[in-house]
Amino acid sequence: MFPEGYFFLHALYGLSWVEIGMREPVGDRSTALREVRWALAKLDSPSGRAPFSPGLTPPYGVFHRGWSNWLRGGVLSLQPAGHRNPGEARRFTRDSAALAAAFDTSRSPYLEAYPGQVWPVDSTVAIASLRLHDALLPDRFTETVQRWVREVRGRLDPRTGLLPHRADPDTGDPIEVARGTSQSLIQRFLIDIDPVFAGEQYLRFRDRYLASPLGLGPAVREYPEGMDGPADIDSGPLPLGVSLSASVVTIGAAQVHGDVPLAAALAGVSELAGLPVDTPWTKRYAFGLVPVGDAFLAWSKSARPWVAKAPPPPPAQISGWWRVPLLSLLAVLAAAPWLPTLVRRHRRHRRRT
Incomplete structure (x- = not known):
């Protein structure tokens, strides 16, 4: 598992419980609150902080502090205004x-996630947590958020017009092209920061990264169309240039943008490619060998905006007929083992006649 695996697994577990709790009546959220608080405690534990540097600003870096703060806001989101835990609100x-x-x-x-290393996606999560604060508690951070959006608009990746994958730690200038693994997360959070900017960015992302390898259904490329690059620990293997992790996380990005056809199609592909295993109590993907993948799927499939209002759906880019080539291939594969038997029967029938 990648270095942040322990942290990410617990963060996504907690965030999925926030989504579940938000769908319950206020009086029925005790289980969700208990599970979210448990997950948040794991992020604050020595194991949760272990991969990160206490010498950064803020301590432990923007990755740890941003995701933790977003989840902390989720705890408060499950509590009705006027009845929130004062200690949790102060923290x-x-x-x-x-x-x-x-x-x-x-x-x-x-901001830096590790010494000398900057991924804009991490700061996007952190800024979204400031917007969540101002949606739940008295407004304090509007100027910070607005300034951030202005500065980001001036530092977009020149090839794609999107937030870059990596940036210079001193200036914020792009040093690596926008990539699917980070964009799928950015598009999930940006809508809660600035819905107009987010809508522009989402359409750019969808136009440049959505693919249909071999015509077998939608998937998300790691690099923009017309460009290939190496795989790494974040993207995982890139068969035909596709990032399976980005494809999963884009389910959530599509949902928060109201892009129901794309979210449903990506979820449908994940049900096949993810090799799900059902038990009476659980459902696991990839035979249960990659728990963080299960967590990403649960979090993505339950996505909705926390701060912004649900936007009008964007123009559909995927047809309901996307299933036909995939189902045709599956039918051929299912029939293949029977072909020798059918051929023999056909030959015997011809000899008799």
């Missing part, structure tokens, strides 16, 4: 203020 405000101060004093809109 959320304190951590949000530390993040805002780091952004306000940085030359770059992107």
Whole structure:
């Protein structure tokens, strides 16, 4: 598992429980709250902080602090206004203020996740958590968020017009082209920061990264159309240039943007390619060998905006006929073992006649 695997697994578990809790009546959220608080405690534990540096600003870096703060806001989202835990509210405000101060004093809109290393997706999550704070508690961080959006607009990847995959730690200038693994997450969070900017970015992402390898259904490329590049620990293997992890996470991005046809199609492909195994109590993918993949699927399939209103659906880019080539291939594969028997029977029938 990648270095942040322990952290990510618990973060996604907690965030999925937030989504479940939000769908329950206020009085029926005790189980969700218990599970989210348990997951949040894991992020705050020595094991949760182990891969990260306490010497960064903010301590442990923007990856750890951003995702933790988003989940902390999720805990408060499950509690009705006026009945929120005061200690949890104070901690959320304190951590949000530390993040805002780091952004306000940085030359770059992107903070470090590790010493000397910057991925814009991590700062996107952190800024979304500030918007969540101001949606739940008195407004404090509007100027920080607005400044961040302005600065990001001036530092987009020149090839794609999207937020880059990696950026210079001092200036925030792009140093690596936008990639599917980070874009699928960025598109999930950006809508809760600036819905107009997010809508523009989502359409660019969809136009440049959505593919249909061999005509067998939608998937998300790791690199933009017309460009290939190496796989890494984030993307996993890239068969035909497709990132399976980005394809899964884009289910959630499509859902928060109201792109129901794409979300449903990607989810349908995941049911086949993910090799699901059902038991009376659970459902696991990839034979249960990649728990973080299960967590990403649960989180993605339950996605909806936390701050912004649900947007109008974008123009559909995928037809309901996408299943036909895939189902045809499956029919051929299913029939293949029977072909020798059918041929023999046909020959015997011809000899008799």
